[in-house]
Amino acid sequence: MPKRLPKRRTLAEQVEEVVQAMLVSLQPRPEPAPHRDLGPLLAIVRELRYLPRQEFRAALKSDLQRRASVSINKGTESSAAAPAARAIHYMRPGFTSITPYIVVSGASQFIDFLRRAFDGQERIRVPLPDGKLMHAEVAIGNGVIETADANEQIPPAPTDIHLYVNDADATFDRALAAGAASIYRPTDEHPSGDRWGALTDLFGNRWYIATPKGWTPGPEGLRSVQPYLHLREAHKMILFMEAAFGAEEMGVHKSPEGRVVHATMRIGNATLEIDEAHGEYQPKPCHLHIFVPDADATYAQALGAGATSVEPPTDKPYGDRSAGVKDPFGNTWYLNTFLGR
Structure with a gap:
């Protein structure tokens, strides 16, 4: 046959x-x-x-x-067609709406840690004459982390990151080998339903390493890199983000007393997570870079919602219109609109 x-x-x-x-x-x-x-x-x-x-x-x-x-x-067998039209969008190519900007002492060493621990791929590095870094970008999975060396005006700002990976155990072990310290090893007993572990790096950042098994909050699935904010009166941050950035609740879980046990908030096409500060998980004012359709309008909305100005909207030489605000919880938000150049 x-x-x-x-x-x-x-x-x-x-x-x-x-x-x-x-x-x-x-x-x-x-x-x-x-x-x-x-x-x-x-x-x-x-x-x-x-x-x-x-x-x-x-x-x-x-x-x-x-x-x-x-x-x-048409019997087309040739790939010599006219190039596809480039999409014009308010996000710089390669970014999602939310990117953590982690300021450290020793940015070059931090980049090396990201590479060794999480297979980070360095995309750009802007050094200063003294060898410190003014700006750098490292891709991890389908997300990005931005970093820079601290200075007198901008001190180190450790950040908590929820990192989604394909194998939490293997990633956890690589991070330990790269110098991180274990808080607890990955376990299937985490309330999220994911396989989840936690560790800290040498720069004071806390990493929640997870392989998804349960709910996936991202608009088109999971984002590899999600900032995680522990806050006092976290319910007020939800209201602030909604008023300032048009954020949407993807899921909010509260205790019987009304305390925010966990919330996932969406801005644009990405999410971040928050909860009420507790125990060793206390507030860490950090820096967050978000792309928005109109930096001027978002800046005005944020001020109206209770933020204070860090920098008014300005056209930057790298092709973004950018502004900066500080929220009532001490976090700094950089509001950018990509101008397409």
Whole structure:
């Protein structure tokens, strides 16, 4: 009996498979599709995959399938088509809406820790004449951490980070080997339902290392890097974020007394987590970089919600319009709108 050959997938089926993989994957760089006609189409997906609306994703898939069908009908076998139009969006390419900006003493050493512990990929480094870093960016999974060396005006600001990874145990062990100290090893007994462990690094940052098993709060799935704020009167931060940044509650869990046990808040296409400070988990005023559609309007909203000005909106030489505010809890928020240049 002749051997049955596997059914050959159509180009439209390949498009659907790749689009779905790119939209939900934790990996920052999905593998390219095997069909050469998909190259220009998938360039669009890579630019737009973090947009949050379900309607957009459905429309994108439909449009790509239509284009693939047209390509087949025309007998197109060449990849020399005109380059895909670049999407103009208020977020700088490679970022999500929320990025922690961790100020440390020894930023170069901190970057080395991120590389060794979490497979961090350095994207940019801006050194000062004395060798300290004015700015640097490190990609971890599908998220980014920004960092810089502390100075007289901006002291170190340790931050707590919830880091989603594919293997919490292996990542935890790598972090220990890179110099971190264990708080508790990954366990399946965490209330979130995730496999979850905690450790601190040499710079005072606390890392919650988790492999997702339960609820996934991100707008299109999990973000690898999520800031975690322990606050006094955390319920007031929820109100502030809603008024200042248009944040949305993705899930708020309170004790019978009304204390915020855990809350996930969404701004744009990313989330951060908060809870009521307790025990050793006390407030750490930190720096947060968020991309917003209109930095001027968000700056005004934040001031109206009770923030104080750090810097009024200004066009920056790196292509963003940027402002800074400090919230009533002592955290500094950098409000940026990418100007597309």
